[in-house]
């Protein structure tokens with residue numbers, strides 16, 4: 485490849501990989517597997533893993549802290565004997581990541597009066613969901629206009645209206661996974677996103693409790709091609725400008741250093757791209773910027789509390805709370821004190837998403853803690869609940885290397901809209917959770933996309949691209965978009981290698 489560094493003062497490399505999360509590390513591995521070892525990985529943080537992020541929290545009886553995950557926590561959809569396996573599950577086993585099956589049937593339901601059994605509504609939702617799935621499949625195969633998941637649910641007979649028990653159940657079944665409401669989410673791609681993970685691999689979600697942190701998995705992968713203190717990994721380095729053209733890419737960092745590369749792969753989150761913290765030279769073309777602004781960056785906030793005792797049922801994993809007035813007000817509480825997780829830890833955590841996350845993340849720790857304590861006292865009116873010994877929550881909406889948690893597809897999106905999020909501009913490539921059409925929001929989405937970008941670039945550098953027909957060379961981009969997605973476009977070219985019609989059948 486003809487390549488003239490813009491600035492001879494810049495460090496030269498063949499491939500600059502921007503970000504050391506799952507996608508960045510997997511892209512580097514794909515290059516290494518093809519004997520391309522001249523790359524540099526540039527990472528904002530002092531460690532690798534990105535949104536696989538953990539923190540010390542609370543205390544064990546010996547005074548040492550627990551490790552809890554602020555970001556990704558589950559391996560979602562594992563795999564079955566003889567069937568395809570989620571690559572994250574393959575690596576979780578390889579690197580002995582401690583995990584435990586999350587039993588979503590282990591749930592008790594509450595409202596402002598305390599325990600109140602409305603769990604049968606979960607089955608009612610499930611029935612409507614099945615009908616909605618069929619309708620979504622029809623829309624997809626007939627190339628009809630996408631709807632909101634709200635319309636999909638209503639047409640399937642599920643209308644929660646002012647029923648706050650139903651709203652809590654719906655939140656647990658939809659928002660808790662997608663981090664957006666059914667009103668805000670695409671019906672077709674909300675359904676395919678679920679099916680392709682949970683019907684293709686398996687319905688299981690395993691919760692990681694590894695006290696090294698879940699990113700031990702990424703470190704395991706990286707150890708196969710990076711030496712300890714490898715000079716190709718530039719930690720604590722913040723990219724501020726990316727200049728690209730048909731001959732190469734120059735990356736400038738906050739510390740004034742720069743890198744000149746033949747190719748670059750940008751794995752920054754959709755939130756980072758939307759927040760204008762990295763400038764592009766020239767400005768990204770309209771079709772690219774439109775895709776960046778079209779897709780949604782959700783927020784998923786875990787709020788951790790440690791108490792002196794486990795005053796909730798120690799054998800139950802989930803506790804669902806229906807606020808009498810506000811949908812999504814601390815609805816799901818998850819015990820870590822339960823056998824198989826961190827028994828005896830007396831840790832429980834609540835989850836908020838979307839607009840509630842935004843609200844909570846803007847207020848003080850004290851105000852948030854007071855809200856959580858008031859909810860717990862409603863849920864368990866017969867218990868004396870002391871103040872927590874430890875309390876913590878991350879503010880994902882403002883984290884400068886992420887700006888949110890993971891992406892979602894809004895109502896009315898097409899595969900062409902999304903393909904433009906994936907597509908390269910000249911020598912600058914993009915990969916990550918959000919560029920995955922089939923597994924957006926998941927770790928395995930980031931893994932597949934990182935690998936594909938690495939393979940494509942390896943192919944362009946004269947190696948054999950092992951990504952198969954339609955998955956090599958430059959990405960297809962659509963300067964003119966169509967309003968719907970013809971079935972023929974569900975193909976490798978648009979990041980859709982697996983059939984859309986996985987049904988429950990594992």
Ligand SMILES: Cc1cc2nc3c(=O)[nH]c(=O)nc-3n(C[C@H](O)[C@H](O)[C@H](O)COP(=O)(O)OP(=O)(O)OC[C@H]3O[C@@H](n4cnc5c(N)ncnc54)[C@H](O)[C@@H]3O)c2cc1C
Pocket residue numbers: 502503504505506507508526527528529532533534535536554555556557558559560721722723724751752753756762784785786880884885886888889890915916917918925926927928929930
């Ligand atoms: C709260 C939360 C819960 C989640 N739960 C799950 C789950 O249970 N299961 C699941 O499968 N997935 C889950 N996810 C999603 C999963 O974490 C992501 O899909 C995945 O980690 C994304 O990997 P990535 O490589 O695409 O991006 P990232 O991990 O974001 O990697 C990008 C890297 O780029 C770096 N970077 C950003 N800006 C700059 C800059 N300017 N200069 C240099 N470096 C920069 C970042 O520091 C980061 O390391 C969750 C995410 C969050 C936040």
